[in-house]
Amino acid sequence: AALTSRTDGEDPWFVERDPWSASPDAPAPSRKRGSAPSAVASAAVAAVGGKDDDPWSGNRDPWSASLQQDDRPSRCAGGKGRAVAPAAPGRGGRGLGDRASTAAPAQLHVDPDGGAGLSLLWLPGEGYQVVEIDAWPGQPSLTQGCVIRTIAGVRLDEPTTEEDVERRFASAFRDGAVLGIAPAPRSTPSAPSTAGPPSPPSSSVFQVWLKVDRAAGAGLTLVWIPAEGYLIEAIEQRPGQPQLQEGDVLRWVGDTCLSGFSVEAQADAALASSLRDGMSATAFRPAADPRSGDVVRASSARAEMAPLWLPSVAIGTWSWGNEDFGGSALGADRGRGALLEAFGAALDAGACLFDTAPTYGKGFAEVALGKCLASGRYALIATKYYPRGKDRDMAAAMIVMAQQSISRLRPAEGCLDLFQLHRVAEPPHSLEEQADGLAAVVRAGLARAVGVCNCSLEELRRIRARLWEAHGLALSTCQVELSLVRQLPCSSGLVAACRSMGVAVLAYSPLAMGRLSGRFDPFGGAGPRWGRDGSRTRPFGTGLDAEPPALARLLAALREVGQRHGKSCAQVALNWVLCQGAIPISGARSCIQAMENSGAMGWRLSPEEVALLTALGARGATSDTSTDEAAAATACRTAPRAPGSGGVRGHTDIVS
Numbered sequence: 001a002a003l004t005s006r007t008d009g010e011d012p013w014f015v016e017r018d019p020w021s022a023s024p025d026a027p028a029p030s031r032k033r034g035s036a037p038s039a040v041a042s043a044a045v046a047a048v049g050g051k052d053d054d055p056w057s058g059n060r061d062p063w064s065a066s067l068q069q070d071d072r073p074s075r076c077a078g079g080k081g082r083a084v085a086p087a088a089p090g091r092g093g094r095g096l097g098d099r100a101s102t103a104a105p106a107q108l109h110v111d112p113d114g115g116a117g118l119s120l121l122w123l124p125g126e127g128y129q130v131v132e133i134d135a136w137p138g139q140p141s142l143t144q145g146c147v148i149r150t151i152a153g154v155r156l157d158e159p160t161t162e163e164d165v166e167r168r169f170a171s172a173f174r175d176g177a178v179l180g181i182a183p184a185p186r187s188t189p190s191a192p193s194t195a196g197p198p199s200p201p202s203s204s205v206f207q208v209w210l211k212v213d214r215a216a217g218a219g220l221t222l223v224w225i226p227a228e229g230y231l232i233e234a235i236e237q238r239p240g241q242p243q244l245q246e247g248d249v250l251r252w253v254g255d256t257c258l259s260g261f262s263v264e265a266q267a268d269a270a271l272a273s274s275l276r277d278g279m280s281a282t283a284f285r286p287a288a289d290p291r292s293g294d295v296v297r298a299s300s301a302r303a304e305m306a307p308l309w310l311p312s313v314a315i316g317t318w319s320w321g322n323e324d325f326g327g328s329a330l331g332a333d334r335g336r337g338a339l340l341e342a343f344g345a346a347l348d349a350g351a352c353l354f355d356t357a358p359t360y361g362k363g364f365a366e367v368a369l370g371k372c373l374a375s376g377r378y379a380l381i382a383t384k385y386y387p388r389g390k391d392r393d394m395a396a397a398m399i400v401m402a403q404q405s406i407s408r409l410r411p412a413e414g415c416l417d418l419f420q421l422h423r424v425a426e427p428p429h430s431l432e433e434q435a436d437g438l439a440a441v442v443r444a445g446l447a448r449a450v451g452v453c454n455c456s457l458e459e460l461r462r463i464r465a466r467l468w469e470a471h472g473l474a475l476s477t478c479q480v481e482l483s484l485v486r487q488l489p490c491s492s493g494l495v496a497a498c499r500s501m502g503v504a505v506l507a508y509s510p511l512a513m514g515r516l517s518g519r520f521d522p523f524g525g526a527g528p529r530w531g532r533d534g535s536r537t538r539p540f541g542t543g544l545d546a547e548p549p550a551l552a553r554l555l556a557a558l559r560e561v562g563q564r565h566g567k568s569c570a571q572v573a574l575n576w577v578l579c580q581g582a583i584p585i586s587g588a589r590s591c592i593q594a595m596e597n598s599g600a601m602g603w604r605l606s607p608e609e610v611a612l613l614t615a616l617g618a619r620g621a622t623s624d625t626s627t628d629e630a631a632a633a634t635a636c637r638t639a640p641r642a643p644g645s646g647g648v649r650g651h652t653d654i655v656s
Contacts, residue, residue, distance in 0.1 A: 106141030108151065110175035122165055123147060126182070126242050127156035142181065149209050149243070150180030155278065157209070157242075180209055180280065182243040204285045205292070206243075210253070212277040213239040224267055225249065226350040227294040227601040228284065229258035231309060244283060247309060249295055252282040259602065288504040289581045294350070294601045296583060298418075298504040299474040300449050301442040301467075308380060308417060308449055308476065310504060312578055313601050314353035315346045315594065316587040320368050321361025341591040343372035347379060349598030355479075355506065355585045357384040357422060358405055366408035373410060381411055382418035382477075382506075384453065385437075387425035394425065394433050395440035402446040419447035420479060421463075423454045431459055435466035439473055451477030451506070457494045464501065475503055482507035482582055484516060484554060484573055484613060485544050486620030490580050499581050509540040510577045510584035511570055518555055518569035522548035544618050554616040561609050567599060572613075574600035579610045 110116050117134030127149040133139050142148075149157050152172035159165040183206045212218045219236035229251040235241050250258055256274040261267040286295040290312035298308040320339055346352070356365045366383065373379060383405045391397035402419055409416070419441050425434055438450040452463055452475065464475040478498050480489045482505075489495050489505070498505045511517050522544075544551040558569040565572070570586075577584040578600065588594040605613075 106179040106181045108173075108175065108177040108179055109137045109139055110173065110177075111137040116173075118142075120148070122162050124160070125157055125240075128165070128169065141179065145183075147182040147243075148179050149182050150178075152177040155209075180207065182206065182208055183285075205251075206283055206285070208241070208243040208281050208283050210275065210277070210279050210281050211239040211241060212275060212279075218275065220244075222250070224264045225259075225295055225311075226261070226348075227259060227312070227598075228350075230267070230271065231295060245285075247286060247297060247307060249284040249286065249293065250281055251284055254279050254281070288502045289499050290578045290583055291581050291604070296504055297502075298449060298476045299502060301439075301447070301473040301476065303472070303474065305448060310353050310380065310583060311351050311601070312583055313351045313574065313597055314355055314382075314506065314583055314585040315342070315351055315597065316508060316585040317354060317356040317365040317369055318360050319587045319589050320356070321359075321363075321365030338590045339368050340372055340375075342588045342594040343369075343379075344375075344377070345591040345594040346588060346598065347377050349595060350601065351594065351598045352378060353380045353382065353583075355382045355508070356409075357386065358401060358408075359384070359386045359422065363404075363408055366405055370409040373412070376412075380417045381409055382420060382451075383409070383416055384420045384422040386422040387429070387434075389426070391425075394429055394437040398437040398441050399444055399446065402441050402444075406446065415445055416447040418449045418451055418477060420451040420453050420477065421455075424452075424459055431462045432466045432470075435463045436470065438463075439467060439471040442473055443471075449474075449476035451475065451479060451503075453479040453508075454481075457492070457497055460494075460498070460503070464503070475501075477504045477506055479506040479508060479585070481509050481540055481620075482577060482580065482584075483510050483512045483620075484576055484617035485512045485551075486540075487580075487614065487617055488620045489582075491619055495581050505582040506585055507577050507580075507582040508585045510574055510586055513540050515544075515551070516555070516558065516569060516573040518559065522551040522555065550616070550618070554613070557613055557616050561605065561613065565603060565605075567603075568596060570596055571599045572605070575603065575605050576610060576613050579605050 108116060114134075114136050116139070117137055118130060118139065119132035120128040121131050123129050127147050129147050130139075130142050130144055133142060133144060149155070151169060152174070154168050154172040156165055156168060159168060183204060210218055216236070216238045218241070219239055220232055220241065221234035221236075222230040223233050225231050228249050230249065232244055232246055232248045232250065235244060235246060250271075252258060253271060253274040256270050258267055258271055261270070284293045284295070286293055286297040286309065288297055288299075290296050294312040296310040296312055298310050300307055343354075346354075354369055356369050358366060360366070369381070373381070383402075385398045385401045387394075388397070398419075402416060406414065406416060411417075419438065421434055421438060424431065441447050442450060450467070450473070452460055455463070455478070460475070460478055467473045467475050478494070480494065482489045482495070486509075489507075495505050514520065544554065555569060558572045562568055562572045567575070574584045574586060574597065584597075584600065586597045588597055
């Protein structure tokens with residue numbers, strides 16, 4: 001195989017041509033978000049396509065174009081270019097870990113008297129769809145709706161007449177025959193209903209058979225995801241892949257694992273060596289839940305727009321925006337200059353989602369992230385609007401805030417990937433008015449998706465319903481504080497409810513502001529500090545601060561579990577969040593921290609390990625409010641409101 005290259009709020013915390021294409025004359029497939037996908041044909045691979053100075057001063061700006069153009073990393077999800085932390089490639093693959101990596105072979109049960117007990121429907125170009133399954137002899141490997149693509153190696157998707165497919169099926173029909181199974185074909189999407197957004201898809205791992213044409217290749221546009229394999233970005237009509245859809249992830253082709261490689265070229269070569277017509281492949285279909293894989297589906301606000309494909313671990317930039325806390329810790333020059341390295345290391349590992357806000361250092365974090373984006377590498381950006389008392393027109397205020405964020409971030413496409421309500425506003429602003437404001441940002445073309453932060457399940461449902469019923473828009477994400485020492489979003493049912501609604505959950509402070517990293521002695525009095533003079537305790541993750549022995553037991557369990565997996569305390573704690581169905585947002589101000597965060601991807605804790613850690617953790621409590629205030633606020637939120645009224649607000653995080 002050959003590889004070629006083608007060429008302004010208050011801070012609330014502080015006061016081309018692709019060998020997969022059909023033919024030389026065929027138009028190139030559309031590519032979303034400016035990614036530079038790699039492509040593989042059956043025989044070839046082609047990737048189409050002074051430290052003491054102030055780094056922010058004009059004479060030594062680390063964000064300036066100091067690299068040669070050919071050395072710049074390409075804007076590709078997962079990141080092309082230099083690998084920061086090489087991983088040993090191998091068929092085992094870091095991207096699968098404890099997850100099921102291959103579909104178990106299905107065998108046909110045939111009784112001499114009763115036959116197979118199946119009612120089948122021929123689908124031209126696909127095979128036989130299972131319509132009914134009799135109780136005897138039973139087919140435990142089959143489900144209603146699945147499609148039998150092959151039987152004993154005989155392909156059923158090729159015949160053009162029903163007589164031919166019946167003949168092929170009969171020739172291989174016998175007890176124990178191995179079946180090639182595909183999931184049920186997609187149905188035509190129905191028109192939106194005012195009853196609510198469409199039901200979200202479920203994650204699934206399934207087996208497919210690839211079509212590879214000698215002239216057209218496989219007709220796929222792919223993006224490399226280091227911890228998973230290849231995300232399918234586009235599918236051409238020729239030769240067609242009826243079992244696959246955009247957003248599916250190829251994990252294995254044949255017995256070749258496509259994850260766990262240190263650089264994309266190695267993955268390309270592995271794919272090229274195994275790709276051929278009729279080859280089986282294991283695919284993963286993401287949903288709004290990272291428990292099954294390291295790609296998460298978040299709906300765009302508009303149904304006609306492509307979803308956001310989020311990594312299972314995101315990078316938080318809260319510490320980027322605090323000059324006193326972030327800069328002075330390493331020195332002004334090193335502290336700020338290290339952010340570019342952290343940005344690149346995160347992208348190299350596939351952690352391409354960065355969460356920020358105008359309130360992080362009064363815009364400093366957004367400016368710093370914008371400097372990183374100037375490198376041209378692909379990244380997803382999420383920012384927020386923090387309600388202010390002076391904001392009378394909520395929609396106008398959100399639009400202005402989104403415009404200001406765009407001016408600081410300077411995203412390549414001129415709009416934000418995700419715009420979030422930082423917290424629910426106080427009266428007189430109603431939840432419906434705030435949902436209308438989020439919709440106004442989308443209508444203005446300033447954001448692809450919208451989400452909420454720090455709100456209760458009841459508030460989330462009302463905002464989501466208003467977005468859909470009044471504007472035909474979807475709510476994409478919900479961000480809450482979630483960690484081993486604050487499990488309230490799980491025990492309250494918020495995370496499970498979001499999963500059922502197809503709303504991706506983002507978890508901030510997943511390491512309890514560093515308490516779960518193992519760097520602090522629970523009995524020593526030291527702990528994560530912040531503030532101008534470092535005299536204040538960080539405001540989140542305090543669930544076990546009053547019980548040092550309990551925190552010590554939790555840290556000991558994190559170390560023990562980490563030793564079994566070859567992981568650090570922080571990586572185990574982040575993986576626990578993944579196993580709850582949420583995307584952890586972990587801060588990273590250096591290359592080392594970004595690499596450690598990314599080490600939580602590509603594997604999963606066992607159910608027994610999850611249960612052990614859960615039992616040693618803490619449920620946590622709501623913040624900044626008493627139980628009585630929480631009950632009163634909940635009663636006010638659930639009481640009927642007059643149109644346009646805000647009711648009485650208590651705290652923004654009562655249930656979550």
